[in-house]
Amino acid sequence: MSDDAVAADARPSPLNDEHVALGATLVPFAGWSMPLRYRSDIAEHTAVRTAAGLFDLSHMAELAVLGPDAGAFLDHALVGSFSRMAVGKARYTMICVESGAVLDDLIVYRTGDAEYLVVANAANHDPVLAALRDRVGDLDVAVQDRTDTTALVAVQGPRALEILRSTPGLVAEGLVELRYYAALEGTFDVDGEPRPVLIARTGYTGEDGFELFVDAASVGVPLWRALLAAGEPFGLVPAGLAARDSLRLEAGMPLYGHELDLTVTPYAAGLGRVVKLEKTDAHGRPIDFVGRAALDARAHAAPARVLVGLVGESRRAARQGYVVTTRSGAPVGRVTSGAPSPTLGVPIAMAYVTPEVSAEGTALAVDVRGRPEPVHVVALPFYRRP
DSSP, X not given: OOHHHHHHHSEEOTTHHHHHHTTOEEEEETTEEEEEESSOXXXXXXXXXXXXXXXXXXXXXXXXXXXXXXXXXXXXHSSSOOTTOOTTBEEEEEEEOXXXXXXXXXXXXXXXXXXXXXXXXXXXXXXXXXXXHHTOTTSSOEEEEOGGGEEEEEEESTTHHHHHHTSTTEEOTTTTTOOXXXXXXXXXXXXXXXXXXXXXXXXXXXXXXXXXXXXXXXXXXXXXXXXXXXXXXXXXXXXXXXXXHHHHHHTTOOOBTTTBSTTOOTTTTTOGGGXXXXXXXXXXXXXXXXXXXXXXXHHTSOOSOEEEEEEESSSOOOOTTOEEEETTSOEEEEEEEEEEOTTTSSEEEEEEEOGGGOSTTOEXXXXXXXXXXXXXXXXXXXXXXX
């Protein structure tokens, strides 16, 4: 399929013309036309690990939660605790259904006393928006969809802070001191007029980095160009979905539709820490959030399957859906994500396996197109930044 065909059949990013000018390979992704790569997957991956990459994340869903009951609403609608979260903080969380299965994983930013920003995966925009609105009930809160009016770009890599500090027109007091999973309000100058920008120190690559939320129509393109120009002396390159996926896999970060879906609970994914069964309201009363009863039962039960890391001992990489077996050939699980690791130089994968073969060091195999390839279990993540 040609780039033109993709652009015609899928929704373009606000930065689409910039990607075309840079020679990006555009592909359909979650209903959007997004850059898969610009030149080389490995070069873009390596740039993020050693310098920095610039990503267009405008396909992500941005949902504002507003009103006096916004915090209490999120405490009820999601598995985490938000009413006591400080303004300027961010939290990784999940939205579950009554069975405890994961509808999506999210990042929630508290942007004001009665205002939060919920960022969901692009593919889950509609179900998450519908679920949030369905859970409002009698609470004094509104859920606004700001996806169409928001451009989201990310600078990820060890030189990300230097690049933001060197970008003309970008003003963000307190940027150096900004902690991981926190956000601040800044401005970016467009034709002499300061425009608001929300800068968050979050990311999906395993490196330090920042995500910048701006108005799509007036700020997205000039900010992208300014970051690209300011970052060039530091080794920054534009990076696409392929590099983003290999980076998040090395960092052991789940991807919805792979490690997470409606057959998985947070506990099975090794993410039970995000479930706050003990959360209470301002009066100390337990909060009954959606999925609580099922998750409480799962928290104390032995898991049927466990998410593990696998490192290949041959050169052939496991891929999603491949069967994991013992070395004698008995099926024990299935791969959720897999690829060669540019950083480690070996094939890596995440997989759900039965508990008895989940210990670190366990020798297993993966059926790669009819041939068993040896792997062994390792602790996640595969990579941690220095």
